Amino acid sequence: MLPVAIASCLSAAVFSGDVGAAQRETRIPDQAMTTAAQLRETALASDLGYRITESLTTQVGPRLAGSEGDARAVAWAVAKFKELGFDKVWTEPVTFPKWERRSESAQVLGAHAQPLHLTALGGSPAGTVEGEVVRFADLAALEAAAAGSLAGKIAFVDYKMERARDGSGYGPSGKVRSRGPSAAIRAGAAGYLMRSAGTDSHRNPHTGITRFDEGLTPIPSAALAVPDADQLARLLALGPAKVRVALDCGWDGQYTSQNVIGEITGSKKPNEVVLIGGHLDSWDLGTGAIDDGAGVGLTMAAGKLIGNLKQRPARSIRVVAFANEEQGLHGGKAYAAKHAPDLGKHQLAAESDFGAGRIYAYSSSAPDHAKAADAQIAQALAPLGIEHVPGTGGPGPDISPFAEKGLAWARLAQDGSDYFDLHHTPDDTFDKIDPKALAQNVAAYAVFAYLAASAEGDFGSAPKSE
Template sequence: MRVPSFRPLAAALLSTALLAASPAFSQSREAAPLSAAALEQAAQLRERATQDGTAYGLIESLTTEIGPRLPGSEADARAVAWAKARLEALGYDKVWTEPVTFPKWERRSEHAAVVGAHAQPLVITALGGSPAGDVTAELVRFDSVAALEAADPATLRGKLAFVDVPMARSRDGSGYGAAGPVRGRGPSIAARKGAAGYLMRSISTSPHRVANTGITRFDADVTPIPSAALSLPDADQLARLLTRGPVQVHLALDVGWNGEYTSQNVIGEITGREAPGEIVLIGGHLDSWDLGTGAVDDASGVGITMAAGHLIAQLPQRPRRTVRVVAFANEEQGLLGARAYAEAHGGADVIAQHIVGAESDFGAGRIYGFNTSAPAGQRATSDAIAEVLRPLGIDYLQDKGGPGPDISPLAAKGGAWGWLGQDGTDYFDLHHNANDTFDKVDPDAVAQNTAAYAVFAWLAAESEGGFGSAPKTEATPEH
């Protein structure tokens, strides 16, 4: 493990002095419900964190000792034990687990090939939630989900639907949302039209011959069909073959649901010295898909947030409020750990006690932007945090961001969110495929992330102000 060396404390003190001297910082300090001592401590914490290798070491440990962590697998249980032991060793005041029960999906084997005159193997992976099946059928290509929806069922009956939609590369991951219906809705549409199976171009930007998995869920009114994703080069290969005439493909998947499993959300707390019932929540998700070792999705988020809490625990005094770190169970198959947490902790009587939440679940790239959901008139703490984050190269982008996936169930109940936006330009080269391994993680970028989360959590917990958490009232139905 490569760990950057510590810089002298003088550098941290100089940085603090320069920051305090800036007009923007002074104005924020005067307006924000934060003491000068808390802001100075935050700047020192920022400098220390950029030189700390704890997060990188945790990512290395989780991906090496546990490896891929498919929900419901034997590795899932080992990951829970790992997270509990690490939180205890990192100096958290309280560590516990909370159960999360869900159906268990398994991948046993998968194979696909072109058959006939142009016979050749294809690189595919089953979509999570796919049933088993062995299909040999003619391929019918569509260049959009809309085209699939418009297709005459007679053209698809007994055939393999192939939806070939490229994903755009972007820093903020917006291309993923645009391509999402190919995996989320495509299999159900194809099944409803009588297709025997479903193939899709991976939701990916990787130029390599790796296929990207991910969850799909079939509508209740259809019989599920075997569904898989192709690597981008293989999707291109099929498109070229189809210009030469009809193409037959053999798809064989031995996968499927197999009973129920109970995993755990793993939770660590640094108890607040004055307001222990008020919670600043940060975290990532502990599970991963099974093709790589889940390094950027989401061992990095787990390591970053665990390390941020650890650095706060090493300060001379506990923060005013409680800092809670959660390693969520089974995010990949539908935010199931997050939903269980929100059910247990997101009641109308307690949602306001979750002052703000932020999740690291977009890889290990450097953070470039910060924002919160605090409404106008309640942004003083956010303004102060933004100033302390600025030396990390993080801009205050007040029109950007949103809750992380595992924060969204709390946000739906009225919980405030913080956004620490990572550069995801290359994230979808790795996301949900076999190349998501530890060697892709940059220790310097991880240290910058850790510094940002430590500053955010410390100042949010130390502040007297809030971010607007309040129970959401149900809208009155229109008649």
């Protein structure tokens, strides 16, 4: 017979529906927490993630989706997973339009003639345009321009991106890149220029994909290096200025790349997986070290270190090197479509695609019944200087299409204070990575994945109703 107080509470729980939730509360066994602490220290002392990233950025280099570098990256990833001893290694096809960059240049014409450093935006057509430049302080100003008011002219949006640890300044600048060209076309412009979506002060322009709204004829579109945007703005303050922009680039049919997947088999529930990963492709200007060689390297290393344990976690660890994230999340969308029937077998997922800075915060989509396990993961991450910030953030880019279908996600937030100094530029190279910061990332991902795979209970992955 239960004491009166306990019986009363239990009765209340029955009527409130909480008993079912209590019975299915997700917890992580004490032994797994002990193993995770040991795994954390092993990962911190390892340079494996750094060496994998070095291998990718050195042996393959730039990996523009659809390029010869893309094909070599796929072969590299398959070989690297096998070399690291992953139990299963396979590829899954991802088909998308192929965009090529061949050459680009720009010059100020007339009395103040001089070259400008720029780069074509991904998706831009080829073409040479020459015209008077009209400056706009932001996207809203360009979108307010009257139809036909820019006939024969070149629109220039001079919006300055703000630096932030969480990268929040990228949102407004990203819209300048994605929506600006279409706004310029509606106003009649012959070409489009923007201040690069970046926080640096180097003559390294930042590329990135753009879009053209349906029904519009695309125009040559490019990003100026930040100092060159400043220079053009100063020239325009002196009076009218004409610029010539010459781009040789464009779409060239379809291409099929691959998502490359490596798996460490779980000990008790091998058909259930914890997914971690990054994207294998990069832009062509640098060697794709922070975007996203580091993400691929650190998650491969985390999976390998978990695989080295004497006692594997209950579930499998799946590491995915996604294809063509840069031009539209093509790899992530393909993975979500293919694995939708198995969504419920995906315990939890996290993607590293924000550089190689130290992780400073952890959050997830854990429902109420998994809050205790979520807190246990946060507890194991705390010695790495990682704060638990429940209710914040969202899924990484490539797992977001699957998260929209109901996949449970976690976010290990990296310090991106200087990420947009390098993002999509020639300066995105291996020398920018701090080995100790990368080891901290490996430790965090290894602990996270191991504990999520060891949990007794789930983290809420379930198909959403349409």
